[in-house]
Amino acid sequence: MHYYPFMRLLLVEDELDIQSFLRHSLEDAGYQVEAAGDGRTAEQLAIEGVFDILIVDLGLPDQDGISLILRLRQLGVKAPVLILSARRSVDDRVRGLEQGGDDYLTKPFALAELLARLRNLLKRNSPPGNETTRLRVLDLELDLLRREASRSGQIIQLTPQEFVLLEYLCRNAGRVVTRSMILDQVWGMRIQPDTNVVDVHIYRLRGKVDGVGQQPLIRTLRGVGYVLKDR
Amino acid sequence: MSSRTGEPIMRSAAWRISLWATLAFACGALFVFVFLHRFVADDIQRRSDAWLSGEVEVLDDVAERTPKDALYGRVVGEVAELAAKEVPNKLPSDSSSNDSVFFLQTGIDGSLKLWVGAGNGAPNLKAIQASHILPDRPTDLQVIGFAIPFRVISLRAEDGGRIYLGLSERDELRVLRSLRLRFILLWLLLVLLGFGIVFFTTRRMLSLIREITEAASRIGHSDLSTRVPTTARNDEVGHLARTLNRMLDRIESSMHQLHTITDSLAHDLRSPLTAIRGKLEMSLSPAESEQAESVISAIEELDRLTEFLNQSLDVAEAKADALRLNPMEIDLDDLFRVMIDLYEPSMSDKGLHIKLRSGGSLIIAADAALIHRMVANLFDNELKHLPPACTVTIQLKAENDCASVVLEDNGPGFAPEVSPHLFERRVKGRESNGHGLGLAFVDAVARAHGGTVAACNRDGGGARIAVTLPLAPKEALHKLAL
Numbered sequence: 001m002h003y004y005p006f007m008r009l010l011l012v013e014d015e016l017d018i019q020s021f022l023r024h025s026l027e028d029a030g031y032q033v034e035a036a037g038d039g040r041t042a043e044q045l046a047i048e049g050v051f052d053i054l055i056v057d058l059g060l061p062d063q064d065g066i067s068l069i070l071r072l073r074q075l076g077v078k079a080p081v082l083i084l085s086a087r088r089s090v091d092d093r094v095r096g097l098e099q100g101g102d103d104y105l106t107k108p109f110a111l112a113e114l115l116a117r118l119r120n121l122l123k124r125n126s127p128p129g130n131e132t133t134r135l136r137v138l139d140l141e142l143d144l145l146r147r148e149a150s151r152s153g154q155i156i157q158l159t160p161q162e163f164v165l166l167e168y169l170c171r172n173a174g175r176v177v178t179r180s181m182i183l184d185q186v187w188g189m190r191i192q193p194d195t196n197v198v199d200v201h202i203y204r205l206r207g208k209v210d211g212v213g214q215q216p217l218i219r220t221l222r223g224v225g226y227v228l229k230d231r
Numbered sequence: 232m233s234s235r236t237g238e239p240i241m242r243s244a245a246w247r248i249s250l251w252a253t254l255a256f257a258c259g260a261l262f263v264f265v266f267l268h269r270f271v272a273d274d275i276q277r278r279s280d281a282w283l284s285g286e287v288e289v290l291d292d293v294a295e296r297t298p299k300d301a302l303y304g305r306v307v308g309e310v311a312e313l314a315a316k317e318v319p320n321k322l323p324s325d326s327s328s329n330d331s332v333f334f335l336q337t338g339i340d341g342s343l344k345l346w347v348g349a350g351n352g353a354p355n356l357k358a359i360q361a362s363h364i365l366p367d368r369p370t371d372l373q374v375i376g377f378a379i380p381f382r383v384i385s386l387r388a389e390d391g392g393r394i395y396l397g398l399s400e401r402d403e404l405r406v407l408r409s410l411r412l413r414f415i416l417l418w419l420l421l422v423l424l425g426f427g428i429v430f431f432t433t434r435r436m437l438s439l440i441r442e443i444t445e446a447a448s449r450i451g452h453s454d455l456s457t458r459v460p461t462t463a464r465n466d467e468v469g470h471l472a473r474t475l476n477r478m479l480d481r482i483e484s485s486m487h488q489l490h491t492i493t494d495s496l497a498h499d500l501r502s503p504l505t506a507i508r509g510k511l512e513m514s515l516s517p518a519e520s521e522q523a524e525s526v527i528s529a530i531e532e533l534d535r536l537t538e539f540l541n542q543s544l545d546v547a548e549a550k551a552d553a554l555r556l557n558p559m560e561i562d563l564d565d566l567f568r569v570m571i572d573l574y575e576p577s578m579s580d581k582g583l584h585i586k587l588r589s590g591g592s593l594i595i596a597a598d599a600a601l602i603h604r605m606v607a608n609l610f611d612n613e614l615k616h617l618p619p620a621c622t623v624t625i626q627l628k629a630e631n632d633c634a635s636v637v638l639e640d641n642g643p644g645f646a647p648e649v650s651p652h653l654f655e656r657r658v659k660g661r662e663s664n665g666h667g668l669g670l671a672f673v674d675a676v677a678r679a680h681g682g683t684v685a686a687c688n689r690d691g692g693g694a695r696i697a698v699t700l701p702l703a704p705k706e707a708l709h710k711l712a713l
Binding site for chain 2: 022106111161187189190
């Protein structure tokens with residue numbers, strides 16, 4: 001797995017069940033996790049320690065998650081925040097925060113999606129690296145300028161949409177991506193179709209990328225999503 | 232829905248009200264004048280008649296006393312001339328010539344004996360002989376050569392002949408004419424002034440109502456926080472505005488309650504779902520174990536349950552007109568092209584064809600997340616229910632300020648038992664494995680945006696679903712272009 005060592009994360013979540021599984025999964029993913037069950041504890045922890053990223057649930061017992069975030073910002077906490085919300089509609093205030101560089105995720109969510117969003121937030125905050133024009137995963141190579149993919153030197157004929165999908169998988173090589181992440185990132189929609197539309201796209205792509213006799217790269221993790229193997 | 236400011240003034244209620252009020256006022260004023268005119272005319276007539284009968288007696292007296300010699304004609308003539316100067320209603324300027332009064336005396340045989348007046352008196356005598364003039368009763372007499380009739384009184388002279396005194400009605404008519412002229416001018420002025428006053432007061436009053444209407448139509452499905460403008464005055468309009476605002480207060484509070492209920496319901500269900508899903512996923516991660524298959528299907532079931540929960544609450548809120556919208560501009564043409572791109576492989580795998588007929592960019596102002604899910608629902612619906620080798624045709628076009636989306640297929644159409652209830656919750660065909668919210672959700676989203684959905688079976692077989700959504704206002708389009 002690809003993870004960020006020594007990333008300190010503050011998890012603010014009052015439901016102990018959710019707190020404990022999140023703590024475990026985040027620690028598995030390589031984060032150093034401090035957890036708080038209410039706003040007051042979270043504030044204290046945030047003052048005492050330095051965190052790289054925060055996960056804040058909106059429904060806290062002692063205060064509103066947004067007030068907590070605004071208060072932490074006043075206290076000088078600059079780390080990006082991933083907001084967890086069990087509410088149905090996204091509040092305008094959450095939208096405001098989202099524009100300020102933070103992100104939100106509605107419950108229930110897939111762990112893969114949570115991890116992907118955390119990575120995105122951390123990436124946004126780190127200085128931009130060199131924009132590459134080529135992506136390489138094992139023997140798969142993508143030329144981002146000419147929009148061409150090749151495997152072991154052999155050009156793969158892809159439609160523009162398939163190229164975007166493959167590019168997304170390559171950029172997340174080694175990590176799980178869920179169907180809703182693919183829909184969001186490749187087609188720009190936060191929808192949850194109850195048909196297998198994404199799967200069909202993946203099957204077609206796999207048919208082109210993983211030819212006969214080659215090592216299969218695109219793997220399906222049923223119930224979770226897909227992963228492009230990088231090892 | 233909303234009243235527009237550019238509509239012609241002739242069609243406004245203020246115009247109609249002023250027109251009717253003015254008409255009533257004008258008729259009333261005209262009636263009063265006709266009455267007054269008659270009264271004045273009668274009075275003038277009475278005065279003339281009184282003068283005539285007084286003068287004719289004087290003349291008769293003079294004629295009787297004056298000896299019938301050569302001077303007789305001159306004496307009576309002088310007296311008649313003098314009398315003519317005292318004619319009632321006479322203008323002082325034309326006192327020089329006497330054409331308003333004549334004096335005529337006939338002999339026993341009816342021949343002209345004495346004439347005082349304009350002309351030689353022959354036409355007057357002829358007219359008198361032609362008409363039957365009763366003694367002591369003033370009568371109207373039309374004389375050839377004179378445009379205006381004379382008022383004539385006759386008296387039997389002592390010698391058996393008759394004397395006639397005629398007074399032209401010219402002055403009388405002149406007075407009445409000038410009265411009429413003045414009245415008409417005054418009447419026109421009053422009517423115009425009255426119309427103006429009524430028009431501007433009603434317009435002012437109605438413009439307040441128009442403002443209320445416009446404000447009320449702006450208070451959409453999702454935004455209940457604004458209020459209609461109120462005035463400080465305690466009249467009907469002010470009362471209307473305050474009543475509307477109180478009603479909006481109550482609606483807002485019950486809407487708020489509904490939101491609180493759905494939110495807490497969603498929250499109370501989602502937190503355990505999150506915990507369960509998380510734990511299942513964790514148990515899955517180490518390696519593919521024996522139980523993996525059942526865990527995977529449990530996760531998939533959970534995701535379907537979550538989606539069902541979301542859609543149920545959305546449909547429930549939409550049915551109560553309480554769906555919260557975050558409108559932005561969406562190009563339906565773009566959206567359908569992306570959706571077709573997304574669904575085409577699944578459709579062709581099933582042997583289905585999909586065709587798009589679009590007249591180009593079609594921009595609506597709508598909640599992107601809801602519209603995306605609505606369109607995905609329409610596609611899912613076709614994908615799930617059509618047998619192989621069918622074709623879905625999607626037509627996009629603008630129609631009277633609305634975007635029209637028509638989906639037609641040549642499949643089996645809707646089953647007769649579900650056709651009447653297509654947009655109700657939990658309605659699905661016998662072979663459907665969905666949760667029966669698809670079209671109810673489409674209907675809910677369309678209605679929340681002020682649109683409509685209609686579904687029917689086509690004549691030639693197959694189903695037809697037509698969705699209309701209001702186009703984005705032109706101003707917004709303009710802003711986008713800038």
